Amino acid sequence: MLKSLLKPVLLISAAAALTAPAALSANDLIKSGETVAVAKSTLSITPPRDWNKLSARPGKKAETWTLDGEQLNDISFYSDIAPGEPLLRERSKKRDPLPKLRSNSLLTDVPEFLEGTYRAHFGIAVFSLGASKPTKFLNEPAIQFTYEYVTPDELTRRGEAIAVLRSGKLFMITYDAPKLHFFERNIEDYRAVVASAKIA
Amino acid sequence: MRPMVRLLAAVAAMATLGAANPEREFDLPTYTGAYQPQNVDERGMWMVDDESERLTRDSRLVIRDEALNNYVHSVLCRAVGNDRCGGVRIYILRVPVFNANMSPNGTMRVYSGLLLRMRNEAELASILGHEFAHFEMRHSLDEFRRKRSTSDLLAWTAVLGTLAATYGGGSTQSYGDFRISVYGALFRFSRDQEREADILGFSYMAEAKYRPSAASEVWRSAMNEADATSTGRALRGQRYDKTAFFATHPTNLERADYLSALANRVPGGEYEGRNAYQAALAPWLDQFLEDQIKLNDFAGTEYLITRLGAEEWTAPLLLARAELYRLRANPRDLPNAVEFYRQALTLNPDLPTAYRGMGLSLMRMDRKSEATPSLSRYLELKPDALDADMIRSLVAPQ
CATH class of the missing domain: 1.25.40.10 (Tetratricopeptide repeat domain)
Known part of the structure; x- marks a missing residue:
């Protein structure tokens, strides 16, 4: 009798013990003016305003910040993505594989790499790439591009990204927000973050 | 009304088994339009379905090209007859998945991935006809009732699941989930129902003088494509239910075989409508191909393109x-x-x-x-x- 009563209690406390650390290390505040390394790399950012860092990483070498909440105004950092690696964490390596970066990938391939990844990972049927142009990022020739897509929740979202290939490895910062209101409102905050990016 | 349908279905089922009266086997049953839901189960289903249709109608995924919509509607009309097709609303959704379905209130959803895979009008007519046959026989209601009598919880899980999918279940939804969830839960059919729909579908094809073997070719190619995807991803075992259409339509090789057998018996015509189909699809072909290519399914896509290219x-x-x-x-x-x-x-x-x-x-x-x-x-x-x-x-x- 006692045993059968005790069992669920033990199970619950075990579950609590497992989930507790995750709950404690939830989202972090990124304070304005402080330099932080992002996406577990040597890429560092000194944001001119406060941001929230989400504890859930979209990929192994990725990190997402937001101002008002996930998917409202997201900045995602991807760093050191090597040839053969996908941009995001694959849901299933076998059943839902994502496109991989290639050793012969060019800057012009990056928008299509992002498009393929988004389409496959988020189940997006309507996605269109906008203008792309050459620019400088981390002191190297880079690509800046825009895109627009409809998520399964039927919201049109817009994105802007900047990317560079350093010895074949991809470094990219993206900004994704609903086209309605949020994209325009915080695009300059994103650009300020990009402008503060430095790499060791 | 309903006992009549049942009776006809039973007759049709008997016809497959014994071919008791071969000349009448593919005669079309009489059809009553403007049907209204009759009882509490059916009214409930229609209410959910009406809401789902409203969301579909306003969806940004709907392709509103009038010419394409008129064409697909005309194929349905040619396949099932003008008296039947009148009340049907067709929504063409830009989703690169092989799927189509028809819900109890007369809403038909055709996915762009289906249009891409069809080589001619006869193939499209076979799918539209098959879906219409499920509708005409009110299969989803029977299935809903059957599930409800065995387990109310299960039925309502299905209904709520469909609603959740329709309202959009967050942005982390993949096509994998899409295949199973979108509008799917209410439209799973039993093997007997599939057989009934196949027979009625063939009756439409015969009446419309389409080449009947198109139906079995569609099934076969869909299975081959699923095989190619699995092989390409080095997956063991073929799971056809990973293809959207099969998730709601149980199938196996045996079915493709009996479809071929049926096709040989049907007194159909030879009309294929390849040129008409390709002309109608031409303005959208590049877009649909692009959507497919970017799914990151190399082997399945290669199979699909090669199949389309086999003719030209x-x-x-x-x-x-x-x-x-x-x-x-x-x-x-x-x-x-x-x-x-x-x-x-x-x-x-x-x-x-x-x-x-x-x-x-x-x-x-x-x-x-x-x-x-x-x-x-x-x-x-x-x-x-x-x-x-x-x-x-x-x-x-x-």
């Missing part, structure tokens, strides 16, 4: 195949991509995308001197291209 390799198909190879970009894929671009350009020298793709592929193969003329040609043909500045930076001496 057109420039859009060759271009799509080239893009597929370029996007996978294994070292061995790039020379193939270049070759397919070249073939596409032979058929149609006015394809800026082909010059772009060929140039980028050559560039990735470190053949810059060959790549440059190709990219320059792209810029000549499309000086205002969205990526013109980027391409120019590749061409310019560094």
Whole structure:
């Protein structure tokens, strides 16, 4: 009798013990003016305003910040993505594989790499790439591009990204927000973050 | 009304088993239009369905091209007859998945992925007819009732699941989930119901003088494509229910076989409507191909494109195949991509995308001197291209 009563209690406390650390290390505040390394790399950012860092990483070498909440105004950092690696964490390596970066990938391939990844990972049927142009990022020739897509929740979202290939490895910062209101409102905050990016 | 349908269904089922009266086997039952839900179960289902239709109607995924919509509607009308098709609302959804369904209130959803896979009107008519047959026999209601009597919880899970999917279940939904969830839960059919729908579907085909064997060809190719996807991803075991259409339609090889057998018995015609179909699809073909290519399913897509190309390799198909190879970009894929671009350009020298793709592929193969003329040609043909500045930076001496 006692045993059968005790069992669920033990199970619950075990579950609590497992989930507790995750709950404690939830989202972090990124304070304005402080330099932080992002996406577990040597890429560092000194944001001119406060941001929230989400504890859930979209990929192994990725990190997402937001101002008002996930998917409202997201900045995602991807760093050191090597040839053969996908941009995001694959849901299933076998059943839902994502496109991989290639050793012969060019800057012009990056928008299509992002498009393929988004389409496959988020189940997006309507996605269109906008203008792309050459620019400088981390002191190297880079690509800046825009895109627009409809998520399964039927919201049109817009994105802007900047990317560079350093010895074949991809470094990219993206900004994704609903086209309605949020994209325009915080695009300059994103650009300020990009402008503060430095790499060791 | 309903006992009549049951009776006819039973007669139809008997006809398959024993072919008791071969001449009447594929006669169409009489049809009453403007049907209204009769009891609490059916009214409940219709209420959910009406709401779901309202969301579908307003969806940004709906393709509102009048010509394409009229054409698909005309194929349904030709297949099932004008008296039947009148009240049906067809929504063509831009979703690169092989699927179509028809819900109890007369809403038919046709996915762009289905239109891409059909080679002619007869193939499309066979699918639309089959879905309409489920509708005419009110199979989803029977199935709903059966589930409800065994387990209310299960039925309501199905209903709520459908609603959740319709309202959009967050942005982390993949096509994998899509296949199973979207509008799917209410439209799973039993094997007997499938057989009934197949027989009624063939009756429509016969009446409309379509070539009946188109139906079994569609099933076979869908299974082959699922096989190709599995093999390409090195998956063991073939799970056809991973294909959207099969998730709601139990199937196996046996079914493709009995469809062939039925096709041989049906006194159908020979009409295929290949030209009419391709003309109607032409304005959308490039878009649908692009949506498919970017799914990152190389083997399945390669099978699909090759099947479409088996009849005739057109420039859009060759271009799509080239893009597929370029996007996978294994070292061995790039020379193939270049070759397919070249073939596409032979058929149609006015394809800026082909010059772009060929140039980028050559560039990735470190053949810059060959790549440059190709990219320059792209810029000549499309000086205002969205990526013109980027391409120019590749061409310019560094």
